[in-house]
Amino acid sequence: MQIGIIGLGYVGLPLAVAFAESGCDVVGLDVDEAKVEALNQHRSYIEDVPSSALEPLGERLRATLDYAELAACDAVILCVPTPLSDSREPDLTYLVESAESLAQVLRSGQLVVLESTTYPGTTRDRLLPILETSGLTAGSDFHLAFSPERIDPGRTDYTVKTTPKLVGGVTEASTERARQLYSEICDTVVVLTSPEAAELSKLLENIFRSVNIALVNELAQLCDRLEIDVWEVIEAASTKPFGFMRFDPGPGMGGHCLPVDPFYLAFKARQHDFYPEFIELAGKVNQAQPGFCVERIERALNGVRKPVNGSRVLILGVSYKGGVGDTRESPALKIIGRLQDLGAEVSYHDSFVPELPGHSLASTDLDGALRECDLAAIVTAHPDVDYEQVVASAPLVIDFRGVTREIEADNLVRL
């Protein structure tokens, strides 16, 4: 089987590798020349895909800038970004552009699958008409389905193979073609009755996380007022073997998915005169969390008679989660920006993120920075940092991730 993957990012590249490893011929397409060049030299730019995994694939995985090469594929999978616009509405520009390019080379018998997260109705109402400008009809001349990506970057216990895959096609035949496709690489394929159900299932998964993270973030703020250790409370509640699922508070929600996807559904709901309260409330609480963290930094400095203005604040971890270098929507960026506005001398250490051009900063050497700072804030906990050493070296440490729970020290405060 020959597979085309459009968009070779966090979703598309691991998928391309999974198909190539299963024996398929994969052609990956991206508009980013640097990515295409890197892949053709077997160099990975995604943490979850080591370059050593690309080398053995040889010609089975190659990258291109040319949509014409997709004409020979049996199936083409779209993995392009679906961000929000400045006014926080769905921005389907990437999807529309890639679909228009694909329509020009689409041929009879092909299966097209959308994996990008989006609101219910996108596959049928937005993608299908664009693809039909080819002159071909969906469901008969070509097949069309939605199958959400469930990847969690940095995670190793569940993979593309072991995470059940949802599929919903515009016709039964399309669903069946999509089921057969993903059976090549996934142990379990779950068939849904429509692309809309599959689109909404993915949004439910992300909204569930967003709402529960908001709940514990709010609890952390309340615990601060009540002077109760939120981590102790969460650990105690987590001993219940049923009816409770653990979520941890933190500096706010980041990444391409959780701060963005729920608003795709809110947009769709508004079109139907429906205002989903949980989505908006969770968004509001989570968006406010970086501001709460800045206030905690201010209070911690105040405790040692220092103003934020002029203090040297070292941020540990700036990506949105541990073990990855993705800074999209990272709460660390908001915290850094606010501290800079308040006059703090901000530096950061993050071995996964060498530079933050938007803030004119580059990652500093950890040992020296710990000695020189007034306060070190653990914003994102990467596995390569020794937090005992952090507490031993820095004059004052504030931990927004709960990674110092086993440590007792006078210079340490926690969320």
Ligand SMILES: NC(=O)c1ccc[n+]([C@@H]2O[C@H](COP(=O)([O-])OP(=O)(O)OC[C@H]3O[C@@H](n4cnc5c(N)ncnc54)[C@H](O)[C@@H]3O)[C@@H](O)[C@H]2O)c1
């Ligand atoms: N990153 C995640 O953890 C994750 C998890 C589940 C779902 N998703 C969803 O998957 C989709 C892709 O996310 P991602 O994180 O892989 O994004 P990404 O930015 O890492 O990768 C997208 C790629 O698409 C390319 N692209 C943009 N326009 C294109 C075009 N017209 N033609 C060809 N390529 C084009 C970009 O250059 C980029 O390499 C989004 O809808 C996202 O919400 C992401």
